[in-house]
Amino acid sequence: MSDVQAPEAVNQDLGSLIGEALRRRIRRRAGQAERYGGDFAELWAQMAEHAAGGKLLRPRLFLDTAEALAHGRVLDRDLLIELGVGIEMLHYAFLLHDDVxxxxxRRRQGVNLLGEVRDAHPAPQSEAARRWGTAVGILAGDLMISEVHQIFARARVRETAGHRLLDLLDDTIQASVCGEAADVGLSVGAVDPTLSAALSMTQYKTATYSFELPLRAAAIVEGADEVTESALTAAARHMGIAYQLQDDLLSAFGDPQRHGKESGSDFREGKQTPLIAYARTTDWWPQIADCLGRGDITGHDTATAHNTEQLRALLRDCGAEQFIHNLLTQHLSALDHLLEGSSPISAEVRRVLSVHSDAMRGRSV
Known part of the structure; x- marks a missing residue:
């Protein structure tokens, strides 16, 4: 899970309000938290700054799609902004747990919430400080998920739509947790690290909450028919898998100053991404396996950066990098096919999805 440059929102006015609304909501919670002590209120204030620091890809996709589905009808701006905030807060909750x-x-080219809390400890380099930072990360993520449920439950929509939104949120969290659990299970040997398992993990971990949630929520709020919602679900899955495959390539081969992910962290954790799952099937695997899961794989100094570059070279030589590039291209081509003129998705919505998929194609290592 990572952050990328978001495309220009079709409705730039609504999109620009999401960050402000997100900060206001979390700061309001900080004020309410004062009764539990200043430290707890300060945690909410810290979350406000970190949560609002992203590119708002997911809420922008939701807002743009909702406007396109409205076909010129007057939009309920307050409702859309509130749900957009909930979608972004869920993203941040998952980022916190992912970092733990x-x-x-580190994230977004600086210390994340865990790092800020760790560094404020009297002994910031100690194991106690690291434990404190990770514990706060878990609890802050839990608070965010609770807040998201409040937002979706209080959404001012007709009753049937409200129930569908809550069911969608529940399905999204379930799938994302399953994806994250599979990610960890693959890394520690609890799940058979096949390419099929790695690709299923990719769909559940990212496609569901990053693309399916925004697109289906927009369809529910704007009263789209089942055929349209089904087509949007299919498009979301292709977008999500392509996005995560690209994220894996960026984490493995990209510049952390551009994409915000700590260099070599996936290698250090021994993550069994589709990139690694493919490498397992090649003759290069014994050399690659020897490099994975090593604590000295980071990008912070010359010696450890050399270890990272050695592993990158092996993944290129065995064909894993090219295989993932080809698979990513297949999913983007399938998305293009869905967005052709015969699609049940309206021209307005196809334009929105094309803008967002073009932005995805623009991500580079």
Whole structure:
């Protein structure tokens, strides 16, 4: 899970309000938290700054799709902004838990919430400080998920739509947790590390909450028919898998100053991504396996950066990098096919999805 440059929102006015609304909501919670002590209120304030620091890809996709599905009808701006905030808060909750699992203390080209809390400890380099930072990361993520449920439950929509939104949120969280659990299970040998298992993990971990949730939520709010919602679900899955495959390539081969992921963290954690799952099937695997899961794989100094570059070279030589590039291209081509003129998705919505998929294609290592 990572952050990328978001495309220009079709409705730039609504999109620009999401960050402000997100900060206001979390700061309001910080004020309410004062009764539990200043430290707890300060945690909410810290979350406000970190949560609002992303590119808002998911809420923008939701807002743009909702406007396109409205076909010129007057939009309920307050409702859309509130649900957009909930979608972004869920993303941030998953980022927090992801950072805890991956033992990452940096994100978005700086320290993340875990790192900020760790560094504020009297002994910031100690194991106690790291435990404190990760514990706060878990609890902050839990608070965010609770807040998302509040937002979806209180959405001012007709009753049947409200129930569908809550069911969608529940399905999204279930699938994302399953995807994250599979990710960890693959890494620690609890799940058979086949390419099929790695690709299923990719769909559940990213496609469901990053693309299916925004697109289906927009369809529910705007009253789209079942055929349209089904087509949007299919498009979301192709977008999500392509996005995560690209994220794996960026994490493995990209510049952390551009994509915000700590260099070598996936290698250090021994993550069994589709990239690694393919490498397992090649003659290069014994050399690659020897490099994975090593604590000295980071990008912070010359010696450890050399270890990372050695592993990158092996993944290129065995054909894993090219295989993932080809698979990514297949999913983007399938998305293009879905967006052709015969699609049940309207021209307005196809334009929105094309803008977002073009932005995805623009991501580079």
């Amino acid at each position: 699992i991956d033992r990452d203390f």
